[in-house]
Amino acid sequence: MDSLRGLPWLVGGDFNEICSNSEKVGGHPRAESQMDKFRETLDVCSLQDLHCGGEFFTWTNRRIGDNFVMERLDRFTGTFDWRMMYPTARIQSFEFYHSDHRPIVLELRGISGVNIVQIMSGQKLYTFEHMWVLDDDCSSMVAMGWNAAPTDAPIHT
Template identity: 30%
Template sequence: MRSKKANHRIKYLVHINKVVYLAILEPLVNKTKIEGYRKFLGFQYCLANTNGKIWCFWNHLDQADVIANEEQHITINFKDRNGANSRYVSAIYAKCTDGDRRDLWDSMENISSSINDPWCVGGDFNDIMDPDEKFGGKPHRANRCFDFISTMEACGLSDLGFVGPKYTWCNNRRPSKRIWKRLDRVFVNDLWAQSYHTNTIKHLARTGSDHRPLLMQTLSNQNDFIRYFRFLNLWTQQSSFLETVQNSWNMNVTGNAMWRLQCKLKALSKNLSKWSRETIGDIHEQVNKWETRVQLLEELDTLNNNEQSREDLNREHAEYVNGLECRMLY
């Protein structure tokens, strides 16, 4: 929640990816304001942890039981309305020192002993699992990874890997002091992997933050895909919009009033979708191009590590977030 533009980007990513669960770490906003952000982002439910550094939002998950609400993690057990299809989700925001993270590792191991259902754990662990996951600064000593690795193994959790740039965090300092690390990741247990046959983690562009957003996409054999009509506010800015609406609404339909309304709404949604493709095109295509361009410049900045590469990256960041504001879907 660092800026209005960053908030708009989160809202856009939530909408276009149909996100049903979102965790925001270190929002830099008092947790009393979480309800306003819930409405802004379009979620049904929300929860902040004890120190307000982890915010969770979710939709369409009928029953949610909070298993743990602590300084470094929130763990929730989600179930369907009839109590079936139980799965656990943990949002992590680990502290910065090895000693402070000890409480997190102990808590996770304690919780794991009572979890016999699919479990997903993700967030900012403020630690890495291999010295190769750090670039710049002093070399990372391999022995410092031991607690992190041993806890994940004890909990029966496996790293899902990722698609996209390698490092998820940068300190954004001048070239001689710049450091990149892979601090953010997602783990699942075997039962989660069996329930969701596809689990993809995408490292998105690091725009508006020193961390990359992580997008997790899951797919189970039971998923049914329904394509819903969505009204886009930017349509109203097109000169031919009202004409398209009027032509659809003036169509002749016989039958009772409710039948005529249903038929006209169905025709209107079909005609608006066709008109949008022909008049505006794919409104997300440019945003996807910016996302790809920003990621490329981020990788070049990591490789070149100079003021010119940082200037090019900042310019593209600005164009990306400004473009998002023009293409907001609300």
């Protein structure tokens, strides 16, 4: 861990924990000791919350009435150095779609060589580089991937 100190970090996704009970609506309050451990981990790693535009609560249990709960489980955190490297970074949450989690998107603007980087919670990192469409093999590789037989084998890059 010490060898990583001082490096710019960005960590995002479903943390499955909240920082305070203000990040929760409905249900029983979360135990402070449980949230303390999460906050301590963020502090030890020098990670600070990167505030998100859009809806604040990113998860729901989809129940009705007294059993309804919403929490902010999905977020991006970054070190001070990362935030200084990418001061124009913006995070946005979107509507629930086929999941009990809202997708959250990180957009990096005005950075040379990067058009848009999107990271959606619950999915693997996908980065689109516009230069790929300029490659002669791009179209045939995409077609080959779409036409390939489905497989249960993991995808490695």
